[in-house]
Amino acid sequence: MTDLVLVGGGHSHAIALRMWGMNPLRNVRLTLISDVTYTPYSGMLPGYVAGFYGYDETHIDLRRLAYFAGADFLREKVFDLNLENKIILCGDRPPVRFDYLSLDIGSTPSVTNIPGARQYAIPAKPVPKFLTAWQKILDEASENPSQKQDIIIVGGGAGGTELAFNIHHALTQKLTSPNLLSLHLVHRGSALISGNENPWVSQKTEKLLLQRGVKIHLNEEVTEVFKSGLQCQSGLRLTGKVIWVTQASPAHWLEKSAIETDAKGFVVVDETLRSPSHPFVFATGDIASMRNHPRPKAGVFAVRQGKPLFQNWRRTFTGEALIDYNPQKRYLALIGTGDQQAIASWWKLGWRSRWLWHWKDKIDRKFMDQFADLPEMKPMVAATATEPAPKMYCAGCGAKVGKNILAAALSDLETSNTEGVVVGLDQPDDAAVIQVPKDQLLVQTVDYFPSLINDPYLLGQIVTQHCLSDLYTMGAMPHSVLVLASIPHGEARVQQGLLQQMLAGVTKVLRAENIALIGGHTNEADKLGLGLTCNGFIQKDDIWRKGEVQAGQALILTKPLGTGTLFAAEMQRVAKGKWLDGAIAAMVQSNRKAAEILRKYGATACTDITGFGLAGHLLEMLQPSGLSAELYLDQLPMLHGAVETIKQGFTSSLAPQNHTAEQFIQADMSLRENPKYELLFDPQTSGGLLASIAPEKITACLADLRQVGYDASIEIGTIKTAQTSSPQLIISTS
Ligand SMILES: Cc1cc2nc3c(=O)[nH]c(=O)nc-3n(C[C@H](O)[C@H](O)[C@H](O)COP(=O)(O)OP(=O)(O)OC[C@H]3O[C@@H](n4cnc5c(N)ncnc54)[C@H](O)[C@@H]3O)c2cc1C
CATH class of the missing domain: 3.50.50.60 (FAD/NAD(P)-binding domain)
Incomplete structure (x- = not known):
């Protein structure tokens, strides 16, 4: 397995990613690191400023494009490059290692020496x-x-x-x-x-x-x-x-990398678009300076380099000779004059007309359409006849990830020094030992799921928040966790990189909450996956049970719904990048402060919304008391895009089972046809808290929740006396 890491989602990378998605190589793992989810298309940018185009018409959705290409998408800003060790530093995650690197990061206007x-x-x-x-x-x-x-x-x-x-x-x-x-x-x-x-x-x-x-x-x-x-x-x-x-001026972090640059600091490349000093580095667009073909910094060259870049990536991995790219000396420049006319400039010739604007508009729209209408994906094919046949992998203990890989992944982890860990990772043994404080009880929970996102560091954070949430809803103070990590079969360095990123995501959350990582188990699997066993402590009288709802109480939900439908749509490559950005932001948000606030305002019952969806988890709250609840459909907070994906028919594979809750639902046909109705059954990953609270405390409680970042918090219903033998969910509009 070879790692090709792309930095920057400029024009060449966008084109090359699309081509890769249509013709991928099985033995190459692509990762796109971009500081933005949407990158602008330079040809239409002035028209966007004028107001002739909208945002979506002029920006390429890189998250969606990366997923289409089967690439990991790390939304991070790169700030350092070490070519000797082949690592990139970005964000607050562990270094990202690569075998080959491709740079398409553009340039910025030079503001160096002028005061102010x-x-x-x-x-x-x-x-x-x-x-x-x-x-x-x-x-x-x-x-x-x-x-x-x-x-x-x-x-x-x-x-x-x-x-x-x-x-x-x-x-x-x-x-x-x-x-x-x-x-x-x-x-x-x-x-x-x-x-x-x-x-x-x-x-x-x-x-x-x-x-x-x-x-x-x-x-x-x-x-x-x-x-x-x-x-x-x-x-x-x-x-x-x-x-x-x-x-234009280049990114300053390239200076220290020792890569060959021109006098202004742009990366020198040869005709194959590779650095002569570091042939494992490709560079295109504004950041590249073609040694034998100097050209102005213009989007047209970045676009033209996309295809040869893709071809040379492929040829590098299939062992074929690389092809040369010779940029044209003269190119047609079309300059919009802000009145839906354009000036064409070609060599010494020039012309201005309305027709030119329409022609430019047509070319630009066609360019952007290829990213909006991504083709159906082909199944992956082997790159070369010499590619090794799939191996047989051992089961049982033979499926464990190698000792060295684990040791290397653990070596740089920053963990919390939590009190009460008698035997933990600093002196590992066959099992961890923790001291349960006097007069406290041990609260335990376990959860595991396969990766839903192409970024192991984010997955680590999401799964950890999801698993800890069960402790918060019990009113317990988390103390320590054990991790179960599944790493896809592959080379040791690739597995180590994945494990390192995933565990760093886990410990990022644990450090923020002063929770210890005390042990775990890693195994090889077909797919990346992660689970946590969480330990917490609680005083007996503080146990918070989800069934202790009272008639007349109001129901509060702290996070928007929709992760199930959005990620179901993502699997079909139709979810927009900004929708997934919103879902990720909600999933990495801890439920800890929400639980504290709900407790402060006297919530008697609390649960988190996860796999069974809002209806399923609310019914679990109602069953012990036999009470019913009225739910205000119009009030349900939703993630951006969730209604669109529901309307398009994208639901999680678990949703049909969650629909069994319908036997307890009373709703008019018109409400059942409302797309929000389907969200009642949408399974959530790291969903929000649902709590019952005295109605007179709602306003102050919601104000506090919103103040600390639970912006979507809202009253969604009320607890009622049941009119039937079993609890009912009565759906109304508001
Ligand atoms: C106002 C203006 C108008 C222009 N109009 C035109 C025009 O009409 N036609 C034309 O041909 N050219 C135009 N240009 C020039 C054109 O914008 C550039 O030549 C072109 O965008 C270069 O493309 P690129 O692929 O090299 O990089 P870019 O399109 O700049 O893309 C680089 C990408 O890398 C990302 N990135 C940058 N640094 C990092 C980092 N450290 N970590 C992660 N990601 C990073 C950026 O966010 C961006 O998404 C214009 C320039 C300006 C300033």
């Missing part, structure tokens, strides 16, 4: 940050349309000039008069877009901008940026918000 630029200017990249700042400007203009807006764009290359057209369009749409916009374009060169050797295009763009009232300042060198504007060497001083679109 880093502090006050809004750089055009990273794009998400720029778009947040841009949205603020737009909101200001919408809220105060009669107020003057002063904007200064620094950099009159293709990016800055196109941005000027589109910013002008967007803001003049918002303001009551175009005269309220004061837009400046400051450029160090003597002509706009001077790099493209096409004087007609420079003159045309200048003329069009001047016609729209944009003030162009050529041959100006910015010397200082202030909160309220900037100063140039000539003495020119301008007031306004400063947007920075100057020449």
Whole structure:
């Protein structure tokens, strides 16, 4: 098994991932590390700024694309690279190791030496940050349309000039008069877009901008940026918000890596898109500098490099000769002029028309469609005839993961030094021994499930939160855990990496709660999986039982529902990345503080919503007392996307069994047809707490829950006296 790690979800990686998904290699494991779930498509970005396109039309969903390609998706920002040990540092997780590395991380406008630029200017990249700042400007203009807006764009290359057209369009749409916009374009060169050797295009763009009232300042060198504007060497001083679109600069963390770079710090690559100094590193897009073919930093090259990059990844792993990529010398540049017209620039030729905009629009939409409509996946095929046949694997104790792998994975783990561990991992033995404090009882729970997410570090956090939740709902104080980890068959270094990431996810949660990891067991399996046995302590009188509901109490739910349907949709590759981001954020949230708050407000019964869904777990609460409950369907908190995936028919494989709870449900047909109804049966992973509480305490309790981050907390129903021999769930709208 070879590990190919991709850093950055730029244009080339997006294309190559799509191609990989259609034609993967079984013996190569792909991982995409990206600091964003959605990456912008540069060709449509100016049109998005103008308001011609929406967010989803102009951004590629990298989580979905990575899953389509069978790749792990780590949403992290890389901050260091060690080429000697072949590891990447990102986020707060253990180092990610690789055999081959591919970089497509783009560039950012250079703000290095100019005082105040880093502090006050809004750089055009990273794009998400720029778009947040841009949205603020737009909101200001919408809220105060009669107020003057002063904007200064620094950099009159293709990016800055196109941005000027589109910013002008967007803001003049918002303001009551175009005269309220004061837009400046400051450029160090003597002509706009001077790099493209096409004087007609420079003159045309200048003329069009001047016609729209944009003030162009050529041959100006910015010397200082202030909160309220900037100063140039000539003495020119301008007031306004400063947007920075100057020449590209590379990521600083590459400097220390010893990879060969050009004079500006961009990674040198040869025609095969590999680093001559480190041939196991590929680089494409803005971050790459082709040794024999220097080209401007433009999305068009990043796009073109996607296919040869994919081909050379494959050829590297199948042992074939790599192919050369020779970028074209001349390329067609299409610059939108903010009025649904475009200027075409090709070598010395130039042309402007409305038709060109429509043509560009068609090309851009076609490009984006390929990521929205991902093709059906083919079953994986063997890469080469020489690939070894699948091995027979031992069962019983022979299925244990090797001792060295376990020792290496455990060696760097940061664990808690919890009191009461008599024999733990620091002096391992055949079993762990813990001291149960005097006058306290031992509370135990166990849970296990196969991986639902392509990131072992996140899986570790989610499973740990899920398992600990049972202790919180009993009112117990967690003390220690034992881990059961299943690692897919494979090479030792791959298994070690997986185990390290997964256990680091577990211990991240444990450290935050001062809980000890005291032992465990690892075995080889077909699929990654994780489970925990959790120990907690409790005073006898403090035991919280889920069945102690009282008539008249209100029901509170602390987290939104929908993980079951969303991950069922993910398995069919139709869940949007942002929906899964929302589900992950909910699943890694601890239930500990929620339990404390519910207890403080006198909740008499509490449970967590997991596999049996809301209906199943609520019925478990009602059964001991025989009471019933009314549930307000409209109030049910839902994860983003859950209603969409339910409507599309995606439900968990456990949902049909959960529907057996329907025999206890009273609901009109119209309510049963409401998509939220199906959410009653949706199994949750690391779901929220459901508690019964006196109605007069609801307002204060919900305020406290929301204050500490349980934003979706809400009253969802009330406990009622049963009118029948068995508890009923009476569904109403609100
Ligand atoms: C305002 C503006 C307008 C432009 N308009 C056009 C245009 O119309 N046409 C055109 O061809 N070019 C345009 N360009 C240039 C174009 O944006 C770039 O050339 C192009 O985006 C480069 O693509 P890429 O694949 O190299 O990287 P990018 O598209 O920048 O993608 C890099 C990805 O890597 C991620 N990343 C970065 N650092 C890290 C890290 N440390 N860890 C993890 N992930 C990371 C980023 O979030 C991003 O998703 C424009 C540039 C600007 C500034």
